[in-house]
Amino acid sequence: MPVATTPLHRRAPGRSPVRPGGARRFVHRLLTLVAAVAVGAGTLTAPAYAEPSVDEIEAAIDKQWEQLEPTIEQYNKVRAQMKVNKKKSGELEKKIEPLTLETELAMNRVGDLASRYYMSGPSQDLGALLVSTTPGTLAEQLTMLDRLAAEERRQLEGVLAVRAKFDSQKLKLDTLITAQEKQTKELAAKKTQINSEIKRLQASMPKTTVSVAGCPTIEGVVNAAARTAIRTACAQVGDPYVWGATGPNSFDCSGLTQFAYRAAGISLTHFTGAQWNEGRAIPRSEARPGDLVFFFSDLHHVGLYLGNDQMVHAPRAGKPVQVASINHMPVAGFRRPG
Structure with a gap:
């Protein structure tokens, strides 16, 4: 079976690559350091080095991207958590709505009970229950209720149960809202950091055309779902990388x-x-087309495995979705969805 080769970056016809920026200086300093070491070791004259090539600049940018991508995936993590919390928050609000009405009705019953005691005056225990906005423990409440008449006890137990249920759901909702507010601030800070770093890297990226090979003929796909996933991912080859994007035109x-x-x-x-x-x-020995392949010890990059050590993935800013070798990065492991 033919194996797709990793696409190479080529210069645009009639244009020279732009060579400013941090990546070029990084490569140039590295070459200068090597020359200095050679002079210190006894070489009479330091050899002249050409400007770093496009491939060297790309390699330096790739290295810097390795440090930025974990921050992007942390952004994705917080955003995913916030999405889950918003869903929970909506579900809790639906639960609280009927409880709010039930609490109001229960408190109306308490008001009726209090009015019956108006002429003779409510007992001290009843007054404590009616006035307190923060009733004590259930044991303390029941101790007070034991002193009341059976009918009063029945009515007040119902009120306390409704209020406790409402307070419990409201506390969960308030906790989620607080977490969401914190996550919103974290997202804003991370977004600013990521945008700043990408802008800095883009100033170093050479102006080249990128030849993007399509997916090869796939054999040994593990199941129908994997085949659909491969076909879908391969249809995106050539689409731009945009951090935080989930399609349909960038990823x-x-x-x-x-x-x-x-x-x-x-x-x-x-x-x-x-x-x-x-x-x-x-296990890597059992990896099949359609499995997910993860990279680096912190799992900050993932691609869709195609077999024969090839994958389709969204590499980084400046590089579109493409087919590439899995051996260019340290493989952390394989996972089979579904």
């Missing part, structure tokens, strides 16, 4: 795998760490 790494498997009816979280836990562990 980051976990956004592409999420998009591909969503087409197959399998839900994945837009976060590499979550996707690692959403699939079954597969």
